[in-house]
Amino acid sequence: MIQSMTGYGKTVLQISTKKITIELKSLNSKNLDLNVRIPPYYREKELDIRKKLATTLVRGKVDFSIFIENNEGEASSKINEIVVKEYMNQLKTIVDSNEIELLKMAIRLPDSLKTEREELDENEWEQIENSINETIHKINKYRIDEGVSMQTDFNLRISLIEELLEKVIEIDPKRIAHVKEKIQKSIAELETKIDESRFEQELIYYIEKLDITEEKVRLKNHLDYFKKELQKTTSNGKKLGFITQEIGREINTIGSKSNFADMQKLVVQMKDELEKIKEQNLNIL
Template sequence: MICSMTGFGRSKVENDTFQITVEMKSVNHRFLEMSIRLPKQMMVFEDKIRKIIAKQVRRGRIEVSISITGEGLVERKLTVNWELLKQYQSIMENIKGKFQLQDSITLGQLMRMPEVTAIEEIENVNEQFETSLYEAVRQAAHMLKTMRDGEGERLHKDIAYRLQEIHNCVNAIIPHAPIVTQKYRERLENRLKELHNQDLDEQRLLTEIAIFAERSDIHEELVRLQSHLDQFREALQITEPVGRKMDFIVQEMHREVNTIGSKANDLTISKYVVEMKNNLEKIREQVQNIE
């Protein structure tokens, strides 16, 4: 069954220490492309996250947002740059001596100097957190896949309906095509009678009809169009990504239909050609969103 490239997935995993929220949305794209936003200290997990998602989706642009809250994940530690502090003190003492200043150097003055103190964040990520993170990603990816599959079913029904409409047009054209040549013969006979008002040259008439018949013959185009319809129906049943294959088949069907329209030179066939083109255009739009 075909799969859409449009979908959304969301999951939340939490305990007493942390809460992990994962959101995913996908749109159509030529290849599989992921954009993952997660806290800087969690970048080490990105490669595994990508692999988990790739097991569920094989084509499309996937935007992933991961938010994490919890006090236990990062420990903050205040540090002092003792070497820099000594330099500040030495410079202050030199300035004080050079200008014979009486003011004393206080601890508060030293501590306010740039980069003397810093808050260092130490990751406190344990195995439980890592397992929970991957589980949250799996749940969101599964929800995304489920939505894409559901949309794929809707696309399948719509495309199958339009393929049948095109098939009906082909079946209507097949018995009508020979009539086109016969009508041309009648028009040609009447026209020649009007112009010459004399007995017709039967051989010349047959030659003209043969040329027209060859030029307007659409049998091969109809056969190829039927073949493309069969190929498309088969593609609808494939579980592997078939979006690009379907896009190619639609282009081929467009080509055959255009040729039929240009060669037939008949109002009835032209009506069916317009109907087939309308359905093909709808199918083409749908195919752009198939994985």
């Protein structure tokens, strides 16, 4: 079953005084383009997160974020009392001011505030890791659901190309007759004698050059192959892309050989449906 590279997953976790939000988004990309944003005290787990995401999401432009909200509003920075008092003592020797003014000046000076680094709690991380797994599950479900819709559209487009191919097969004898008639009419307009035997040989040679039997067979095989790939349990957008290229090659060859307006119209319609498939296929995992 095919999967889309587009997906979204979000999980909110409440731990003690913390509200932790884990968010995962993905868009289409030729390879895995991974962007991870996490708080500094989880940095030691970043490599594990990247490995997990690379293994489960495989391909796409992926943004992973962990947001922390302290419910009690605890400040991450605290006043460095020793440094501030030392600044105030020094300021007293050079300015004549009261304690409040000295404090205002001291608090603006370097190292007046200190940031306490929160250490990683392994029990807390275990809960976060479970939430990460849940978020990955959500984005994968999103991708699968998107894939189901895209598969329905692919089957519709392939069916339309098959119908157009049947019409090409149906009018092909008429096309050959039209080409023969056109050549014979051009010869007649020259009002000159020709070797009928030689003319017939040249005509057969020319008609053989316009023969599209092989292209019709190969195109039908490629369309069947595409449909079989859609039914497989694994999603392989790159392989579907290769098959799409082969389908396009056969359609183009039929168009270049057609030399018949009715058939060229059908070829244009096939190309239109194929372009829609190509555009959709860019988003397949």
